[in-house]
């Protein structure tokens with residue numbers, strides 16, 4: 001028999017049977033790099049002083065729980081690190097009006113990539129001049145709404161869009177600030193589906209084919225658009241600076257080409273998001289201050305070498321602000337020991353509230369949260385309640401042998417791209433979202449009900 005090691009090396013590394021199980025006490029530990037900053041354990045787990053058993057009792061499970069101070073602190077750390085630039089939180093990671101308000105209060109801008117995200121920002125009273133609109137296929141209605149409310153910047157992604165926006169701006173008699181999104185050809189070290197700057201994908205204007213410079217020409221030809229800079233986003237969950245360095249170098253070359261051709265030095269550079277967080281023990285999250293120092297150094301060096309003034313830098317972190325402060329609480333429903341292999345622990349949610357494991361083979365860790373256990377470890381797999389074998393939340397994890405129905409399990413670092421990519425597969429309503437702070441909890445997004453799901457069914461019996 002062989003065992004699959006749950007904490008790396010990555011992706012199903014098979015270990016011999018005599019591989020030592022971790023000591024029982026390790027199963028109760030909460031690695032501070034992975035769990036929300038206020039997560040503690042005193043028998044049961046608490047977050048911001050709130051006992052997870054009380055959360056489950058009051059709000060039900062599955063439940064997304066956000067440590068508000070964790071999110072605010074990370075936002076503040078980014079704002080301080082990029083004090084001479086701009087930090088635009090990427091709302092796609094998770095957005096609701098409460099989160100938009102927190103980030104506004106912490107002085108951040110907001111990146112939205114749809115009319116829906118823009119609507120949430122507006123509902124939260126987010127200052128429109130600090131909103132950037134993204135997207136590779138924005139509709140005419142989305143572009144026009146952005147002009148109507150006066151968003152701060154629109155990032156242009158296609159030739160059709162340049163023409164559309166020019167026309168719409170003229171119709172409205174406005175002159176929006178725009179950026180040109182550049183595909184720098186960087187191969188980011190991350191999952192294929194979340195790398196966004198290699199040539200063979202859908203985003204932006206290719207640098208290598210000359211499309212980026214042609215886009216700049218067309219924008220400048222339209223007096224109705226104010227070109228303020230270039231944008232690049234190389235991908236998501238990236239840990240090393242190499243990709244950003246290559247992207248900065250290629251962007252600087254473009255800035256020079258634009259200066260030489262048009263006599264214009266663009267004042268802004270948006271380097272996107274993508275900064276990695278810890279999901280498993282041993283992952284080393286990117287520190288905002290170190291990131292800021294390194295990006296300033298890289299861009300500064302490139303600009304100096306070409307005799308360009310240092311542009312104002314913007315970054316668009318999503319995951320690294322909202323991810324680590326969020327956990328998901330589930331209740332265990334069944335425990336099946338598959339002799340000689342592993343224990344399947346089924347919980348009351350799954351791929352409808354966290355698609356990342358099924359979609360990207362993403363790795364998570366989880367703990368028994370409603371109590372401490374002194375039982376020996378067993379190799380577990382946390383699975384959901386959906387009709388798919390791939391409905392896995394945590395692929396490989398050591399769990400206490402006495403884990404049983406009724407226990408609560410908490411999955412770490414689910415704050416980003418879980419609620420925002422949730423679905424109603426199998427007509428399962430989306431869980432509620434709760435914020436915890438100073439010993440108190442409040443619902444920030446209500447749980448869906450069967451009635452919510454039926455409301456849109458046009459032929460339901462009255």
Ligand SMILES: Cc1ncc(COP(=O)(O)O)c(C=O)c1O
Nearest residue numbers: 090233236273274316317318319
């Ligand atoms: C244009 C853009 N900016 C920012 C982000 C945020 O990325 P992350 O959440 O990895 O920081 C994304 C998503 O990858 C994006 O597409």
Ligand SMILES: N[C@@H](CCCC[NH3+])C(=O)O
Nearest residue numbers: 092194236237356416417
């Ligand atoms: N949704 C992805 C990241 C892509 C973000 C958008 N460009 C994730 O869960 O990791």
